[in-house]
Amino acid sequence: MxxxxxxxxxxxxxxxxxxxxxxxxxxxxxxxxxxxxxxxxxxxxxxxxxxxxxxxxxxxxxxxxxxxxxxxxxxxALDYDKLRAIEEMKTDLRTILARAICKNINEEEIHEILTEVLNEFEG
Amino acid sequence: MxxxxxxxxxxxxxxxxxxxxxxxxxxxxxxxxxxxxxxxxxxxxxxxxxxxxxxxxxxxxxxxxxxxxxxxxxxxALDYDKLRAIEEMKTDLRTILARAICKNINEEEIHEILTEVLNEFEG
DNA sequence: ATATTTGTTATACAGAAATTATAACAAAAT
DNA sequence: ATTTTGTTATAATTTCTGTATAACAAATAT
Known part of the structure; x- marks a missing residue:
């Protein structure tokens, strides 16, 4: 790496x-x-x-x-504390999505962008 | 506010x-x-x-x-530079999604969480 | 046994960033 | 004429970041 x-x-x-x-x-x-x-x-x-x-x-x-x-x-050594991870993810997402909403990016577009970024990952 | x-x-x-x-x-x-x-x-x-x-x-x-x-x-005074906003959003998403993947949160769950956070916004 | 490598901890210092404190300026509003 | 606005400047303080040394205990390797 x-x-x-x-x-x-x-x-x-x-x-x-x-x-x-x-x-x-x-x-x-x-x-x-x-x-x-x-x-x-x-x-x-x-x-x-x-x-x-x-x-x-x-x-x-x-x-x-x-x-x-x-x-x-x-x-x-991955510790899968999913609930905690989800809460942290939500906190981070709030700021990002607020910006997206202000910039007139709609829900459908946001999901598309999400899918696109997810596809960048391998494994 | x-x-x-x-x-x-x-x-x-x-x-x-x-x-x-x-x-x-x-x-x-x-x-x-x-x-x-x-x-x-x-x-x-x-x-x-x-x-x-x-x-x-x-x-x-x-x-x-x-x-x-x-x-x-x-x-x-909102300036809608959508392309720029999308690029910035992707950059921010990469780190967040990497964490989600490490924590075994799958694609479907991520989309659900996204929808959930989006629904917190009004307007 | 001895030397090396590991994370861990401590201390000190320098530089950068963040925050505060004053102060002053020009343009506009009252 | 006074007040309010953003703007700019300067200085001081505090916090954060990064570096530099040094030492310690536990484990590995020789």
Whole structure:
């Protein structure tokens, strides 16, 4: 899995990292049980500080995507707390859909766009 | 329209403000042509600095939700740049949908959740 | 046994972003 | 003439982000 950081983005590096790892899982590029690089290795690889990677990993653990083990390092371990995930999804969707409504994008179009973006994912 | 700021949120105040105003428009609580409070009035009202409100208004103007007029103050003025709005929506959706996929929420469920959140809006 | 690798924690520093505090300006309204 | 509007400027403070070192405990590898 390739990680690309945009150092000119207004999005923090550890947020970009977290999102890309989640993308990697959703795209089936990495799977449940797979090892992630160690914080030091990934930091070296990208050219950033260890603590920035550690921050991303800590969040991913807290959000139920990985487990951190002192012997095995970071391992993909998906926790399916569906109800919680759905609530968080709704919160995120509200802002996005409010914008869509303001921009005159109708319900049918929104569903079409959703389908389109969903089809970008593999697995 | 009531604006509520969560001072403990990790979301910046001016971002919360922007989102809530967009929500207000989507919910038909405020309409095209309506006046928003002046930067000073709203700042006083919420208990924050004038510049924080000004930042939110400047972004809303830049994103095509309001127009700023020295005589009339801030006025809702929706600019329907649909193509641009759709592209931005897709970008935002990618992260959200990646999370949904990781949490085993399937396509049908996602569409249902979308419909559910859309029905929260009035107008 | 020893050295290495793992996540974890602590501390310190620099830079950027967010927020506040004043202040002043020009244009328009009252 | 006074007030209100957005706008701009400057400075200070606080918080967030990212880096730099360093050390620790547990496990692995040699």
């Amino acid at each position: 390739i990680v690309t950081i945009d150092f000119n983005s207004n999005e923090a590096i550890y947020i970009q990292l977290r999102n890309q790892i989640i993308m990697g899982i959703a795209n089936a590029q990495i799977h449940d049980g797979d090892n992630l690089p160690s914080v030091r290795e990934l930091a070296d690889n990208i050219g950033i500080n260890m603590h920035t990677v550690n921050k991303a990993y800590t969040i991913l653990k807290q959000e139920g995507y990985i487990k951190l083990d002192r012997r095995k390092g970071a391992v993909i | 009531i604006v509520t700021i969560d001072f403990n949120s990790n979301e910046a105040i001016y971002i919360q403000l922007r989102n809530q105003i967009i929500m207000g428009i989507a919910n038909a609580q405020i309409h095209d042509g309506d006046n928003l409070p002046s930067v000073r009035e709203l700042a006083d009202n919420i208990g924050i600095n004038m510049h924080t409100v000004n930042k939110a208004y400047t972004i809303l103007k830049q994103e095509g939700y309001i127009k700023l007029d020295r005589r009339k103050g801030a006025v809702i």
